[in-house]
Amino acid sequence: MSVSFSFKYYNPRSLEIIDTTLREGSQTSLLHDHYKYFYTTADKMEIVRALILYGVKFIELFAPNVSPQEASDWAAIKEVRDELVVQCGYTFLLAHVRCHPSDVEAAIKSGADGLNMYMGTSDASRNFNHGQNIGEITRRATKLIEEIHRDYPDLILRFSGEDAFRTREDDLFSVYDAVAPFVSRFGTPDTVGVATPTAVSRRVKLLRERYPHVDLEGHFHDDRGYALINTLEAVRAGTRYVNTTLLGIGERSGITSMTGLLFNLFVDKEYQFLDGYHVRESYPINVLMADKLRKLVPSKEPVSLTNRTHAAGVHQKAMINNASTYEANPLDQFGVTESEILLGPLSGWNVIHYFLKEICGFDIDESGAKSIATSFKQQVYGIPFGASPAAMLLKIAEDEYGLKPMKVPEQFRGTIAQNMTDTTHTAEVGEITHASGVILRSKQ
Numbered sequence: 001m002s003v004s005f006s007f008k009y010y011n012p013r014s015l016e017i018i019d020t021t022l023r024e025g026s027q028t029s030l031l032h033d034h035y036k037y038f039y040t041t042a043d044k045m046e047i048v049r050a051l052i053l054y055g056v057k058f059i060e061l062f063a064p065n066v067s068p069q070e071a072s073d074w075a076a077i078k079e080v081r082d083e084l085v086v087q088c089g090y091t092f093l094l095a096h097v098r099c100h101p102s103d104v105e106a107a108i109k110s111g112a113d114g115l116n117m118y119m120g121t122s123d124a125s126r127n128f129n130h131g132q133n134i135g136e137i138t139r140r141a142t143k144l145i146e147e148i149h150r151d152y153p154d155l156i157l158r159f160s161g162e163d164a165f166r167t168r169e170d171d172l173f174s175v176y177d178a179v180a181p182f183v184s185r186f187g188t189p190d191t192v193g194v195a196t197p198t199a200v201s202r203r204v205k206l207l208r209e210r211y212p213h214v215d216l217e218g219h220f221h222d223d224r225g226y227a228l229i230n231t232l233e234a235v236r237a238g239t240r241y242v243n244t245t246l247l248g249i250g251e252r253s254g255i256t257s258m259t260g261l262l263f264n265l266f267v268d269k270e271y272q273f274l275d276g277y278h279v280r281e282s283y284p285i286n287v288l289m290a291d292k293l294r295k296l297v298p299s300k301e302p303v304s305l306t307n308r309t310h311a312a313g314v315h316q317k318a319m320i321n322n323a324s325t326y327e328a329n330p331l332d333q334f335g336v337t338e339s340e341i342l343l344g345p346l347s348g349w350n351v352i353h354y355f356l357k358e359i360c361g362f363d364i365d366e367s368g369a370k371s372i373a374t375s376f377k378q379q380v381y382g383i384p385f386g387a388s389p390a391a392m393l394l395k396i397a398e399d400e401y402g403l404k405p406m407k408v409p410e411q412f413r414g415t416i417a418q419n420m421t422d423t424t425h426t427a428e429v430g431e432i433t434h435a436s437g438v439i440l441r442s443k444q
């Protein structure tokens with residue numbers, strides 16, 4: 001038996017993420033360029049489960065009539081949602097639909113809690129997409145939405161003028177004025193990524209004043225690298241609902257990253273927007289998504305290990321002394337609980353000393369480390385593809401310099417001070433005594 005819950009009993013938070021990883025995110029070229037990357041039904045179920053556990057209450061999916069696969073995935077995803085109702089409360093599943101009766105019917109049949117309806121309103125969409133003028137769009141959308149509202153009063157209805165930021169304000173208003181009595185949200189999609197933060201803030205304020213009883217939803221593409229800042233501006237100007245994806249994947253350069261958005265709100269101490277989100281799960285959920293795409297969490301994702309990775313020798317030395325030198329943001333609160341220091345051509349003797357002594361437990365002094373560093377730098381540029389710099393360093397230390405393990409007192413074994421890795425070698429740091437003269441970090 002499937003579970004249902006009326007939206008009218010839900011009290012929306014100040015910020016409601018509408019995750020669209022499985023709709024907008026499926027439109028990423030990463031998935032469709034390479035057929036090996038398609039999500040399986042099991043992948044989708046795993047992603048939805050992780051999102052619900054994270055605290056997301058709205059998940060957008062394709063209209064089920066997009067393909068037979070999408071239709072059967074709806075059923076599988078609903079099962080995941082139903083299973084988690086007792087533990088997490090209800091999560092609303094929204095279907096992304098054209099203003100077209102066939103999409104609407106299919107979505108209703110699949111048990112969607114709401115319809116995210118859209119129709120192109122910009123000159124480009126009107127001329128090259130559906131060919132209708134603003135009057136026709138208004139009539140058609142209003143007729144359909146009014147009927148749905150009458151026949152299915154519990155459905156959550158949203159209308160978006162696609163390409164809203166290239167739509168003249170008057171045109172947008174004339175459509176929105178007509179459908180306002182029947183919807184609970186208006187989308188403001190920046191479909192082609194042209195909006196600036198100033199334009200977003202202005203547009204949101206105008207819409208808020210004009211439609212005080214209709215919530216707003218933001219959807220910003222990253223063509224200019226503005227998706228995140230535009231979303232932050234929209235939220236601050238009064239947009240309650242925001243479309244995000246995991247890792248920000250989506251059409252072209254994607255949209256706003258869910259964890260990137262929440263992380264920035266956290267850094268700026270806007271805690272009122274973080275209610276109910278388990279932000280410590282941010283990095284794990286990003287790793288899950290990256291794993292589905294068979295890649296690492298991208299370097300441009302704010303909540304990434306890359307943001308705690310240090311390659312330059314000067315940085316590495318400072319990091320060993322005090323991590324805050326090159327790590328200013330509270331990424332540990334978002335689940336990135338380790339720093340990474342990459343051994344490579346830029347590493348200096350300090351980090352080599354630290355690595356060989358603290359991590360590998362060799363009996364080595366500073367001058368020994370300096371000699372080994374010189375040798376390592378000479379050889380590391382010629383390292384074969386795929387080989388590990390750490391393994392090369394160890395070989396130099398043992399074979400060329402005959403280093404032997406140092407004796408670590410029993411009580412200090414097995415504690416972690418810092419993880420220093422390259423892509424193939426992960427090692428934990430044993431705590432060393434004061435007497436041995438190296439850095440001491442106490443166990444947390």
Ligand code: HCA
Pocket residue numbers: 024027096116117118160162163187188189190191192219221251
């Ligand atoms: C699309 C376009 C869309 C829709 C957004 C919305 C966009 O892929 O169909 O429905 O609000 O960016 O405009 O993603």
Ligand code: CU
Pocket residue numbers: 024189191219221250251255
């Ligand atoms: Cu989009």
